[in-house]
Amino acid sequence: MFNGLKARLNDMATLRSLCEQAERQALxxxxxxxxxxxxxxxxxxxxxxxxxxxxxxxxxxxxALRPAIARQYEDALHSIGIRLTGGTRPGTERRxxxxxxxxxxxxxxxxxxxQELAASRKDHRPLLGAHVVAITAGMEHGVVARALRLMxxxxxxxxxxxxxxxxxxxxxxxx
Amino acid sequence: MNDxxxxxxxxDPEAALAAVVALRRLADAIEQRAVRSALRxxxxxxxxxxxxxxxxxxxxxxxxxxxxxxxxx
Numbered sequence: 617m618f619n620g621l622k623a624r625l626n627d628m629a630t631l632r633s634l635c636e637q638a639e640r641q642a643l644x645x646x647x648x649x650x651x652x653x654x655x656x657x658x659x660x661x662x663x664x665x666x667x668x669x670x671x672x673x674x675x676x677x678x679x680a681l682r683p684a685i686a687r688q689y690e691d692a693l694h695s696i697g698i699r700l701t702g703g704t705r706p707g708t709e710r711r712x713x714x715x716x717x718x719x720x721x722x723x724x725x726x727x728x729x730x731q732e733l734a735a736s737r738k739d740h741r742p743l744l745g746a747h748v749v750a751i752t753a754g755m756e757h758g759v760v761a762r763a764l765r766l767m768x769x770x771x772x773x774x775x776x777x778x779x780x781x782x783x784x785x786x787x788x789x790x791x
Numbered sequence: 792m793n794d795x796x797x798x799x800x801x802x803d804p805e806a807a808l809a810a811v812v813a814l815r816r817l818a819d820a821i822e823q824r825a826v827r828s829a830l831r832x833x834x835x836x837x838x839x840x841x842x843x844x845x846x847x848x849x850x851x852x853x854x855x856x857x858x859x860x861x862x863x864x
Contacts, residue, residue, distance in 0.1 A: 647819070688809065690813075695801050695809070697799055714856045717855075729842075750850050756863040762809055
């Protein structure tokens with residue numbers, strides 16, 4: 617019972633840290649509401665290392681995600697005839713936006729990710745970065761899906777790699 | 792934006808919707824810069840809201856976190 621409670625408290629702390637990191641990533645990108653892509657970037661922050669490991673198992677470079685996210689915006693604008701250069705591109709700002717006041721308010725894709733994390737919380741123990749990878753890789757459309765396509769990463773392979781990583785990490789976890 | 796070509800909407804919904812998302816993000820970035828600039832020039836929130844075509848409350852709620860300082864470039 618004590619171990620269960622401890623694991624639950626750890627999960628809550630991890631989730632809180634993930635949300636804060638995702639918001640930081642969003643503010644760096646001049647957005648106030650973190651989306652799934654910012655949660656994924658936050659998960660790749662080397663805390664437990666499982667998100668990065670999942671990417672590497674799928675043959676993907678985790679460092680290529682951020683540039684791919686930026687490029688999918690540029691490609692989308694280019695597809696309708698708009699080409700941005702230099703400092704006119706959103707996301708080229710150096711300072712993050714100030715954090716908005718009020719309650720935590722993720723973008724819809726961030727909300728969807730948090731709902732899936734909440735729905736599958738019984739399977740976490742502990743919650744790992746690879747859980748975020750598995751959920752975002754399963755999102756068929758949106759920024760993450762487009763960025764993964766640009767990276768030539770098969771989302772199905774990435775999801776499987778994340779699941780294998782989770783299984784390996786959980787089998788080594790105490791308790 | 793220094794090159795603007797004729798806009799063409801892709802037939803593929805995936806590509807067209809991706810363009811919508813990118814345009815919204817671009818509009819947000821332009822709005823943030825414009826509001827920062829307006830605040831630096833001592834514009835009131837009522838004036839900014841009127842120029843944006845939204846209520847003062849809506850403008851303040853969505854944009855008040857922007858400081859009147861320099862652009863973050």
